[in-house]
Amino acid sequence: MYTEKVMDHFKNPRNVGEIESASGVGTVGNAKCGDIMQIFLDIDENEIIRDVKFKTFGCGAAVATSSMATEMIKGKSVDEALKITNAAVVEALEGLPPAKIHCSVLAEEAVKAAIEDYMKKRDEAK
Amino acid sequence: MYTEKVMDHFKNPRNVGEIESASGVGTVGNAKCGDIMQIFLDIDENEIIRDVKFKTFGCGAAVATSSMATEMIKGKSVDEALKITNAAVVEALEGLPPAKIHCSVLAEEAVKAAIEDYMKKRDEAK
Amino acid sequence: MKVYLDNAATTMVRKEVVDAMIPAFTTYYGNPSSLHEFAREAEQLLDSARKDVAAVINAKPDEIVFTGGGSESDNMALRGAVAANKKKGKHVITSAVEHHAVLYTLQAMEREGLIDLTILPVDEYAVVSAESVANALRDDTVLVSIMFANNEVGTINPIAEIGKVCRDKSVLFHTDAVQATGHVPIDVVEMNIDLMAISAHKFHGPKGVGALYIRKGVRIPSLIIGGGQEKKRRAGTENVPGIVGLATALKLANEHMTENAVKVGALRDKLLKGIADTIPDVKLNGHPTNRLPNNVNYSIRYIEGESILLMLDINGIAASSGSACTSGSLDPSHVLLAMGLPHEIAHGSLRLTLSEFTTEEEIDYVLDLLPQIIQRLRDMSPLYPKQK
């Protein structure tokens, strides 16, 4: 049912964990629907994502999309990271079953929520 | 589906044939329903059935019940033969499938029709 | 000698098919809906079976729904097509010579008030003409169900023409292809078929498994409701070994179709001719040329079908009179009556259906015995003209 790439990211998820005093944190989904994703960003003064970690409660696809999304934005600028789409995550994973596409949407949303959180904090700090 | 006794009478039917200038002939059933039985009687002056023959168009049970019925009345008096019942024929054959009971009824009717024919001829001759 | 000539009733499961099924019983036994390796193995078997079946009839894999047999496929197609088109109307057209899985189902639906039913007559060969279908179509017609090939007399209907007539009027066309599949070429696209019933045990596959072709875009509700199997079209844990058996048998039948038609057809012709030559007062039932390559059906005057079967059986020959499912009943074949045969002749029909496993020796044996058997029964029959 899952591609090898998905299984690879499920078995060996990249960037699992949390970042203490992160620049931005995004949490999307809810336990009722069976998926929660949390993304932690460490962003430097040039607005480059220096580090990213995630925690996910959910199915195999939820774990794999979180993992892939963190890989895709690591080292990128905030602006670039904002351009991430769920379709790009799916493509990078070489496909997802139709019933699991919503997980990639969650991953996109989690990244964006974390960046928004960062921006809010940044603007407040100004 | 058929008992051994039925198959024996089907394979080796007793008294097949016709009797020229029979004392009585009975024909029952019709081709539309798939069964026709014809019974020929040769009855002597003491009203004993000296000989009996049958012809049957029909299924295995039709042949077997005709054969058995002729056996049961051969050598009997007309009065005794009139007492033949379809149940007795079924019993003598050690049973018939439910869907085939009507064949035994036909056999009883054929015997009775042949005897009636005989009686009619006898009374007319008086 | 044991001679099996009742292949229209059911067939022997061929060795290759049994061999293909066994691993699905004992090794790849997972439930295809589960999430683990056993399940994925079973799912792969299902997927490849679906592809194989689709390829044979020029369908797409997801147009194939596996079922519990030909009767279920017919029932599902008929009830489903009618339920899905309630808004359009409730007129259904079928023919007088359909298998009971179609005819009795439609008649039950008529009694239930679900449909208005037109039962088309057939010609003397049991053919349903496309013209008669065209003439029967109404604005409120929602479904036409005409069998591909007849199970008793083997007549093949002009399915492509009937399909065209229906498609032109946007009326759903179901065909009961239980006797045809694996025996004659079928192209669901070219023939404009919307729904088509298949049963594995008619082409050396296992009993209790069938398929329903449902053309993409045609949506019909499930007959059996429950789990989401078969893309929610047929609930119940998939019969993986049976489905593998169906697909394997159909693939093999298809690969050897032309060669088998020639081989079986030649033996069939020998049998047809042999009977005509040695037994007087017989009448061939069904179309002389447009018929299944394995079907012989004769009416044998003056005697009744069951007696013939019993005599053949005593001599090791398995045959039938009319269809298997009604051979226990008292009524003569509704097919022969619809073809215009009088009752007493319809009562005396003999169906001999061959397979690729039938041998020439077997045919010779039958041809040797049959005349004696017929004569013996005729001598017992009050209908048989004397001195003939």
Added chain:
Amino acid sequence: MKVYLDNAATTMVRKEVVDAMIPAFTTYYGNPSSLHEFAREAEQLLDSARKDVAAVINAKPDEIVFTGGGSESDNMALRGAVAANKKKGKHVITSAVEHHAVLYTLQAMEREGLIDLTILPVDEYAVVSAESVANALRDDTVLVSIMFANNEVGTINPIAEIGKVCRDKSVLFHTDAVQATGHVPIDVVEMNIDLMAISAHKFHGPKGVGALYIRKGVRIPSLIIGGGQEKKRRAGTENVPGIVGLATALKLANEHMTENAVKVGALRDKLLKGIADTIPDVKLNGHPTNRLPNNVNYSIRYIEGESILLMLDINGIAASSGSACTSGSLDPSHVLLAMGLPHEIAHGSLRLTLSEFTTEEEIDYVLDLLPQIIQRLRDMSPLYPKQK
């Protein structure tokens, strides 16, 4: 190591069963409705299978109708019982934890306007009480359908009590015994059961074949219409090999029922205890004692079911979360929700179902791996409390 712990989804067909089926594929392949030796041989196989199945549940042979599986049996019972009792009323009672073959069918029938449906709640163990059935009965109640044992959590219902309540009010009682048959003793007479669904592949028989017990005197119309097979109760050429497989498997399961319950129960208890001892924050689902001997079902807090299954699968262990047919879906188990579990906990359930072929080594292997797997997933979960 490969460990199959998904026996509630389906089971391996045991060797004795395959061996019993093979002659019916290749030698006794006749159509039981035909009139010849091949047919009689097949019919004898059918007859003796029917006797064997009847004996196991204390029924009479002609009270057993063979079908294409558990879902078909359920559909036939429900639609049939309602259709046969139209005059009396249209109220039907069922429970919230039924298999979808019952629940979805009844809900579809409700949408079709055929019935008024009462869905009874269950207690925290998924038990349906006889009192709740008694209280729900109305003058126009025509059918009660309560499952014998639950497929997800293994809870066994008080079937004899429910049967008595129904019989006292002359209301038909159907029980879906697909999970119970062959695993726990069933006596249809003593338990006052009118209709009962059975599926072969849940007790090491083949997929795609089932049975419906119909008590003598209860008349229900066919779901599948056509030929007169199964005394006109289920059309379609009988699946002789499948039926032989069902009967052989059930006979064997019955003969070894007590011994297997002890053996499997002991391993099950080891697994139950092992999990409780080594993994914190787990909750046993289902009744602690009134449960199928082979069922383990735990909710494992903070993590989601599919992830657990994938991790187990990577390590060769086949398990499930909820029932097989819904494991592809996004909704949490309707059974666990009906038992009162909150959504996030219902999402994290793990069902491990054993069979008599399960070994102690396999259980040890699972107990060894499971804690690590759970810990790994919990470490990834945002719900898992830190420093715990």
